[in-house]
Amino acid sequence: MTAYTESDVRASLRRVWPDPAAAETAEIRALGGGSEPRTFLAVAGPLRYVLRLPLASLPPLLDLATEARAMRAAARAGLAPDVVAVDLEAGLLLTQYYAGSCSPELVRRPAVMATIVRALRALHRLDVDLPDYAVARIAASYLAELDRGGAQSRPGERDWADELARLGRDFDAAYPPTAFCHNDLAAANILGDSVAARFIDFEYAGRGTPLLDLASFAGMNGLAEDGRQRLLDEYYGKTAAPPLRDLDGTIRMLWLLAYFWARVAEQRVPRAQAPADFVTQIGAILRKSDTWRR
Secondary structure (H helix, E strand, O other): OOOOOHHHHHHHHHHHOOOHHHHHHOEEEEEOOOOOOOEEEEEEOOEEEEEEOOOOOOOOOOOHHHHHHHHHHHHHOOOOOOEEEEEOOOOEEEEEOOOOEOOHHHHOOHHHHHHHHHHHHHHHHOOOOOOEOOHHHHHHHHHHHHHHOOOOOOOOHHHHHHHHHHHHHHHHHHOOOOEEEOOOOOHHHEEEOOOOEEEOOOOOOEEEOHHHHHHHHHHHOOOOHHHHHHHHHHHHOOOOOOOHHHHHHHHHHHHHHHHHHHHHHHHHOOOOHHHHHHHHHHHHHHHHHHHHHO
């Protein structure tokens, strides 16, 4: 099925499914999204749940208990699926299933973008006790892990590391944390259409500035310049918005952060293909950006 066998998934289901007997007969299907497949739709009669399993290569920001707490707060506001069960020992998360996963093409449509922006504003207003999303600190942790593991620096990587450290320090100083941010707004983590939107996978949530989520959304879904400006206008309305150059600079910073996240994942499981592919993909984005900036 994936790196996880069906027997692995079914054994995990028995640990968290409200009715263990139903776990034995549930229909299981792998879901897409993420750097490596580890989420599964389980269907038994009218019940439809999503099971997420852990990955050794994944460097999450939040522990599972904090992530579940964040997701439950979002679910109470209608902004995320309900959390059904959590198994901290096994690293398992079971949530309600909602249809309507997005694609980058879909979220770029103005009407859908407006719906997502409304949901983001509501998320950002939630009062949830979360750690600060401090870019400089997170970047330093990734770079330190690479150094401890003896990772060989690749062409251009040292310059990128220095740039990320500088951008992170400047960003943290200019934009103090004020909001509950999701911080991983790839289309695969958004469920919705032009009517309503919900978010999934809160592993990188934290207290941050709304600009982080806007940059994550714009960068990960390939918004062109007019789309990025529309995003700022939609979110801030008549209030003062950061300039487009600040959004673009934040996108660059998050791509750098994602690159070193992927390098850590690659180092943790050297033979895993997905992290290596992600390093290659983001490296190409950064090099193209380097060319434009010259």
